[in-house]
Amino acid sequence: MPKLLLHTCCAPCGSYVLEHLSPSFEITALYYNPNIYPYEEYDKRAAELEKLLSLAEYPSRVELIIAKRNSAAFDAVAAPFGDEPEGGRRCTECFKLRLEETAARAKHGGYDYFASTLSVSPHKDAALINEIGAALSEKYGVKYLNSDFKKRDGHKRSIELSKQFGLYRQSYCGCFATFDNNRREAQ
Numbered sequence: 001m002p003k004l005l006l007h008t009c010c011a012p013c014g015s016y017v018l019e020h021l022s023p024s025f026e027i028t029a030l031y032y033n034p035n036i037y038p039y040e041e042y043d044k045r046a047a048e049l050e051k052l053l054s055l056a057e058y059p060s061r062v063e064l065i066i067a068k069r070n071s072a073a074f075d076a077v078a079a080p081f082g083d084e085p086e087g088g089r090r091c092t093e094c095f096k097l098r099l100e101e102t103a104a105r106a107k108h109g110g111y112d113y114f115a116s117t118l119s120v121s122p123h124k125d126a127a128l129i130n131e132i133g134a135a136l137s138e139k140y141g142v143k144y145l146n147s148d149f150k151k152r153d154g155h156k157r158s159i160e161l162s163k164q165f166g167l168y169r170q171s172y173c174g175c176f177a178t179f180d181n182n183r184r185e186a187q
Helices: 011-021 039-055 071-081 089-109 126-140 154-165 176-186
Strands: 003-007 026-031 063-066 113-116
Touching: 003 011, 003 089, 011 026, 011 039, 011 154, 026 039, 026 089, 039 063, 039 154, 071 089, 089 113, 089 126, 113 126
Parallel strands: 003 026, 003 113, 026 063
Antiparallel strands: none
């Protein structure tokens, strides 16, 4: 079976993607999300991913790497675009940052492919994510698994699996700007 390094943004998004891909790949889920704010949220999402992997059954074992939080890396690419709405240049730079780390680790770790769970979200631009992945594939010499996981009811299935496993479903993507917007909307 080919080896896949799967950037995993959170347990709910990972739930469907892991279910969908595990029959075809040996998967290592990489939790690398320097955008997540505040620190407690980063840890909470990491713990939920560990919970998912302890409860779900896959055709083959799914490994997990939880990367050390590196907010400075995200701050460096996102600061110029802090006032933009979700989906703007801040998000593009965030996708690049997370996918580049995944591609570099895939090359170093001898993986056959790399991919991301990001495209399962209806709020994320799969075409943009795939464009970034393709460019990084050329740069690092590791195949990128082109995907739009929200298709074929992937997002709907992620919601069902989240309920089944009692997963925490966050109400914002993770970064400081969406955290602040979410707080304002809740008031």
